[in-house]
Amino acid sequence: MTSSDTPSVAVITGAASGIGKACGEVMRQAGWRTAGIDLNASGTDMSLRADVSDRVAVASAVDQVIDRFGQIDLLVTAAGYYEEGIDVTDITLQQWDRMLSVILGGTVNCCAAVLPHMLSRGTGRIVAISSELALAGSATDLHYVAAKGAVLGFVKSLAMEVAETDIRVNAVAPGPTDTPLLAPDSLWREDDYLATLPLGRLVRPEEIAAAVYYLATEGSMYCGEVLSPNAGAVI
Amino acid sequence: MRREVALVTGAAQGLGRATALRLAADGFSVAVNDIVDDGRLTELAEQVGGIAVPADISDPAAGPAIVARVTEELGPVYVLVANAAAMAMSPLLEARPQEWWHQIDVNLSGHFRVIQAVIPGMRAQGHGRIVIISSGWGVIGHPNATAYAASKAGLIALTKGLGRELGPQGILTNAVAPSFIDTEQLRVDADDAGISLDEMRQRYRELIPVRRLASPDDIAAAVAFLAGPGSSAVIGQVLQPNGGVTRTRA
Numbered sequence A: 001m002t003s004s005d006t007p008s009v010a011v012i013t014g015a016a017s018g019i020g021k022a023c024g025e026v027m028r029q030a031g032w033r034t035a036g037i038d039l040n041a042s043g044t045d046m047s048l049r050a051d052v053s054d055r056v057a058v059a060s061a062v063d064q065v066i067d068r069f070g071q072i073d074l075l076v077t078a079a080g081y082y083e084e085g086i087d088v089t090d091i092t093l094q095q096w097d098r099m100l101s102v103i104l105g106g107t108v109n110c111c112a113a114v115l116p117h118m119l120s121r122g123t124g125r126i127v128a129i130s131s132e133l134a135l136a137g138s139a140t141d142l143h144y145v146a147a148k149g150a151v152l153g154f155v156k157s158l159a160m161e162v163a164e165t166d167i168r169v170n171a172v173a174p175g176p177t178d179t180p181l182l183a184p185d186s187l188w189r190e191d192d193y194l195a196t197l198p199l200g201r202l203v204r205p206e207e208i209a210a211a212v213y214y215l216a217t218e219g220s221m222y223c224g225e226v227l228s229p230n231a232g233a234v235i
Numbered sequence B: 001m002r003r004e005v006a007l008v009t010g011a012a013q014g015l016g017r018a019t020a021l022r023l024a025a026d027g028f029s030v031a032v033n034d035i036v037d038d039g040r041l042t043e044l045a046e047q048v049g050g051i052a053v054p055a056d057i058s059d060p061a062a063g064p065a066i067v068a069r070v071t072e073e074l075g076p077v078y079v080l081v082a083n084a085a086a087m088a089m090s091p092l093l094e095a096r097p098q099e100w101w102h103q104i105d106v107n108l109s110g111h112f113r114v115i116q117a118v119i120p121g122m123r124a125q126g127h128g129r130i131v132i133i134s135s136g137w138g139v140i141g142h143p144n145a146t147a148y149a150a151s152k153a154g155l156i157a158l159t160k161g162l163g164r165e166l167g168p169q170g171i172l173t174n175a176v177a178p179s180f181i182d183t184e185q186l187r188v189d190a191d192d193a194g195i196s197l198d199e200m201r202q203r204y205r206e207l208i209p210v211r212r213l214a215s216p217d218d219i220a221a222a223v224a225f226l227a228g229p230g231s232s233a234v235i236g237q238v239l240q241p242n243g244g245v246t247r248t249r250a
Helices: A018-029 A055-069 A093-121 A132-136 A142-161 A205-218 B014-025 B040-048 B062-073 B097-125 B136-140 B146-169 B185-193 B197-205 B216-227
Strands: A009-013 A033-038 A046-049 A074-077 A123-129 A166-172 B005-008 B029-032 B077-082 B128-133 B171-176
Touching: A009 A018, A009 A055, A009 A093, A018 A033, A018 A074, A018 A205, A033 A055, A046 A055, A055 A093, A074 A093, A093 A123, A093 A142, A093 A166, A123 A142, A123 A205, A132 A142, A142 A166, A166 A205, A205 B216, B005 B014, B005 B062, B014 B029, B014 B040, B014 B077, B014 B216, B029 B040, B029 B062, B062 B077, B062 B097, B077 B097, B077 B216, B097 B128, B097 B146, B097 B171, B128 B146, B128 B216, B136 B146, B146 B171, B171 B216, B185 B197
Parallel strands: A009 A033, A009 A074, A033 A046, A074 A123, A123 A166, B005 B029, B005 B077, B077 B128, B128 B171
Antiparallel strands: none
């Protein structure tokens, strides 16, 4: 899908840090033009500051990308945040709603804004960042896990909705990854936990970006799939 | 710097051949195996600058012999692509036991022995990649293919077990489960069904959500990803580049 004279264009949410940032760097190194949507400024070719849970703001950001680059070949939805150590009965309505609006709503808003442009060209790649916790379940972070699981259902259905075009929608479900999203005292950084992983270590953000890059460049036969670079957390 | 060595079983044609070519293009030194060398294997070995190691992997002596020769001539195996497969279609009660078990002997037990043979070299190197070619039918099953599906499902379980067992030693095991691929096998399927090749392709396309058969290169790309530097955190997984036929049901 990359032609020699027109660089491909990637829109990456959450591009200012962690997995989103690594995705931006990998795509730029491969010669792509990158636009980042994040609450904070990102090191992409086109840094757009917006809250992905704000549908109007996302639509406006995507319009700006189209105005500047003319097309979108890849959407990566990595924007998100994490909260842990909360008993299920203590998760407030506000915490629940905010988590769903950012992780699920953010994914939906970005897909809704980008999809018309991909449909008009008949081609494109969407990679949603989910989580291995959505596959295996977890404790004390139930709102996050539910939101990431909902993303998987959304991805599988959207993938089928556009399957007869050359638009491919897939997910990457990282294992615990060494990003600012995991607090320094996160349970996932503890030696006792890491010892349970076949690889015995956290995943590196660039390892997630490599899976995204593979789906973006050679993933035309994946439809509603979940790739799991997770250090063996879920096998 | 010496090139890393890849060994591909079942490489005379189809996706084994495409995988050998892709891995060679990615910089690997490639050894190619198939049950016999009717000329194609040697030709491919010359094309990829590697060696041909013909042997029937259902023979218990074959795995150690193949790996010994590859190690001696090219160096220790870094990537094993377990691709060779036997397949015969028939309803369970009509299948001759010998034919049924032959598919298990080649696909599952044969590769078990090849894997056993490559592990010492990988352990000595402190790294290695085992890429097992399973099948969508090993994920969701298929009528009249109980032996093939059992062998391929067994390979998925083997992948997961090896992933856990060998991961701490730096050896990553993963699988690719293709479904419908545009290979020579389609001609066999078409002849079986008594229809033309194009009709066969069309019949299969209708079963695939993306309405396109995978090319051997699509599958080779998945193997190359699992053999390459980008998949260093992928372990015990089953990639399913099949256009949505199974959609992560493994």
